[in-house]
Amino acid sequence: MRGAPVRTIALTNQKGGVGKTTTAVNLAASLAYFGRRVLLVDCDAQSNATLSFGINSAKLDGTVYDLFTGEARAEEVIVRYSERIHVIPSTPDLAGGEAEKSPAASRGQALKQALSGLTGYDFVLVDCPPTLGLINVNVLVFVEEIIIPMQCQFFALQGISLLLKTIDLVQKRVNPRLKITGVLPCMFDGRTTLSKEVLEEIKRHFGGKVYRTRVRSNVRLAEAPSFGKPAIEYAPDCNGAQDYLSLAREVLGLPEDAKEPASAMPKQETA
Ligand SMILES: Nc1ncnc2c1ncn2[C@@H]1O[C@H](COP(=O)(O)OP(=O)(O)O)[C@@H](O)[C@H]1O
Numbered sequence: 001m002r003g004a005p006v007r008t009i010a011l012t013n014q015k016g017g018v019g020k021t022t023t024a025v026n027l028a029a030s031l032a033y034f035g036r037r038v039l040l041v042d043c044d045a046q047s048n049a050t051l052s053f054g055i056n057s058a059k060l061d062g063t064v065y066d067l068f069t070g071e072a073r074a075e076e077v078i079v080r081y082s083e084r085i086h087v088i089p090s091t092p093d094l095a096g097g098e099a100e101k102s103p104a105a106s107r108g109q110a111l112k113q114a115l116s117g118l119t120g121y122d123f124v125l126v127d128c129p130p131t132l133g134l135i136n137v138n139v140l141v142f143v144e145e146i147i148i149p150m151q152c153q154f155f156a157l158q159g160i161s162l163l164l165k166t167i168d169l170v171q172k173r174v175n176p177r178l179k180i181t182g183v184l185p186c187m188f189d190g191r192t193t194l195s196k197e198v199l200e201e202i203k204r205h206f207g208g209k210v211y212r213t214r215v216r217s218n219v220r221l222a223e224a225p226s227f228g229k230p231a232i233e234y235a236p237d238c239n240g241a242q243d244y245l246s247l248a249r250e251v252l253g254l255p256e257d258a259k260e261p262a263s264a265m266p267k268q269e270t271a
């Protein structure tokens, strides 16, 4: 893995509450479990990814906001959650509209400028806000890959054409390498006809891009953030933790039964 180019992946969907943040946090933890070094960039003003790693925003030297305004370098705002999981946190001030006003951000180039030179990571994951504004455009200009988490509920595909149009525009105009790597069915409940029907609809729309992994509805995934840990540390055996390990295997191209020794568990460094 060392020496391989860093993979940059946005977790995005124009809807809120579909599993973007849960996927960003738990995919980061699962990739780290498989030995990869991960930087998670929280680009949502709601700071849910930041909080999910138990990061106290009152004690921060800087946040992703400072990357948008150009007031800090990435290295200055990185928080080390564990040896292999680092986080660039966000705070609610990202919502104020000021972050997008810097010359770089208004051209969509702020994150790319701030993060392109970073070394030492195998993956940079970016958690996105549920809007298709300038923050999201800055993310799409920076990353090469997109994973779209989708809630297996009615209206899952509503508004998706706007997201696809935005991706297409950024791809054509500024970032030709941008592509949708996969679509992830989230909050899947195999007992309900609705979940299965929505999954079929998602497959009709996205074909082979839909991951084999379905992230099942699992209360542990919803509880873990309040303990400031990803599910794999909070409740390693729960369905949610196992489903995100399965996603990580797909993302890494590992066989379905690939396991790492327990020593692969990331060690926590911050309280
Ligand atoms: N597979 C799941 N099972 C149960 N609850 C989930 C699952 N995925 C996400 N949640 C919960 O659903 C809510 C929305 O998920 P979240 O990841 O924050 O969505 P988004 O970032 O797209 O707004 C959160 O409370 C989260 O804990």
Ligand SMILES: [Mg+2]
Binding pocket: 017, 020, 021, 022, 044, 048, 128
């Ligand atoms: Mg979120």
